[in-house]
Amino acid sequence: MTGTRSNFTDPKLVRSLSILQPWRSAAALAFDWLVIAAAITASRHLPGVWIYLVAVAVIAGRMHALGVLMHEAAHHRIARNRRLNDWVGDALIAWPILSTVQSYRQNHLAHHQHTNTEADPDWAAKLGDGAFMFPLQAWRLMLQLGGYLVAVNTVRELRQILPRLNRNNTASRSYRAVRCGFYLALFALFTLTGTWRLVFLYWLVPFFTLLFMFLYVRGVAEHFGGLNYEGEMGGTRTVLPHLWERMFFAPHHINFHIEHHLYPSVPFYNLPKLHAALMKDGSFRSQAHVTHGYSTGLLRECLSASAPTVPSLKVEG
Numbered sequence: 001m002t003g004t005r006s007n008f009t010d011p012k013l014v015r016s017l018s019i020l021q022p023w024r025s026a027a028a029l030a031f032d033w034l035v036i037a038a039a040i041t042a043s044r045h046l047p048g049v050w051i052y053l054v055a056v057a058v059i060a061g062r063m064h065a066l067g068v069l070m071h072e073a074a075h076h077r078i079a080r081n082r083r084l085n086d087w088v089g090d091a092l093i094a095w096p097i098l099s100t101v102q103s104y105r106q107n108h109l110a111h112h113q114h115t116n117t118e119a120d121p122d123w124a125a126k127l128g129d130g131a132f133m134f135p136l137q138a139w140r141l142m143l144q145l146g147g148y149l150v151a152v153n154t155v156r157e158l159r160q161i162l163p164r165l166n167r168n169n170t171a172s173r174s175y176r177a178v179r180c181g182f183y184l185a186l187f188a189l190f191t192l193t194g195t196w197r198l199v200f201l202y203w204l205v206p207f208f209t210l211l212f213m214f215l216y217v218r219g220v221a222e223h224f225g226g227l228n229y230e231g232e233m234g235g236t237r238t239v240l241p242h243l244w245e246r247m248f249f250a251p252h253h254i255n256f257h258i259e260h261h262l263y264p265s266v267p268f269y270n271l272p273k274l275h276a277a278l279m280k281d282g283s284f285r286s287q288a289h290v291t292h293g294y295s296t297g298l299l300r301e302c303l304s305a306s307a308p309t310v311p312s313l314k315v316e317g
Contacts, residue, residue: 008284018265060210065251074105077267103165116235134225148213226301
């Protein structure tokens with residue numbers, strides 16, 4: 001998809017779907033935090049380890065949802081005012097999940113501009129990694145997922161991701177001071193209220209375990225496992241999730257990945273409409289790799305003996 005602009009639908013429709021409705025982003029953000037609060041409250045007042053484990057899964061799913069909203073902020077899709085977009089994206093979305101909008105934006109926009117080539121930082125980082133070479137045997141996939149449950153894979157990925165995100169850090173001193181103040185204020189609050197145990201149980205545990213497992217599954221779905229890497233859309237997949245999968249693997253319509261790559265100006269809440277419009281075009285239907293279900297269609301494609309390994313590192317031009 002590098003450097004392309006496809007006309008699978010009426011440009012006027014794309015422009016209309018690209019009009020921002022900031023209240024919808026605000027509602028999604030409020031929903032994510034309310035669900036996190038409800039999960040913590042339920043777990044604290046209802047006994048049983050199973051209630052806690054469900055809460056961890058729900059919280060990790062909403063952390064993933066916050067990550068998707070950070071992705072929206074990186075595309076300036078949260079608010080019309082760009083300064084407001086970035087400050088909301090940082091203070092209420094990115095900083096709580098230990099990231100920043102700007103560092104994510106630099107990495108992600110390079111991914112859009114150079115998708116599946118040596119200049120794509122996401123692609124280049126995964127080449128040669130056995131977790132992204134397909135087909136995977138079922139036992140190896142289970143081992144990979146289990147590695148997230150004990151945080152081993154998460155730590156390994158953070159050691160690889162953080163230097164890449166911070167490589168071209170251009171944040172001003174004032175920005176760094178505000179971010180540092182944010183974390184110091186939280187540290188003081190948790191210390192004064194004696195809530196560090198809750199932070200560990202309900203934030204750090206889901207962050208270091210299930211969140212990164214969900215991100216791994218989504219990362220595979222978007223650009224790996226059973227794709228042919230030929231043509232404009234050959235290396236990207238859209239997944240139509242089952243209802244329960246939307247909670248964990250596809251919050252805020254992030255599953256419409258082909259559509260997002262073709263028309264990144266369209267905010268998340270209009271991606272289903274964009275998908276419906278694109279599916280009316282015969283050329284799009286014939287080229288698009290659309291899979292039904294993460295736990296069904298995607299799993300079959302990744303385990304299939306016919307699933308190609310990722311190609312050699314590609315050079316643009």
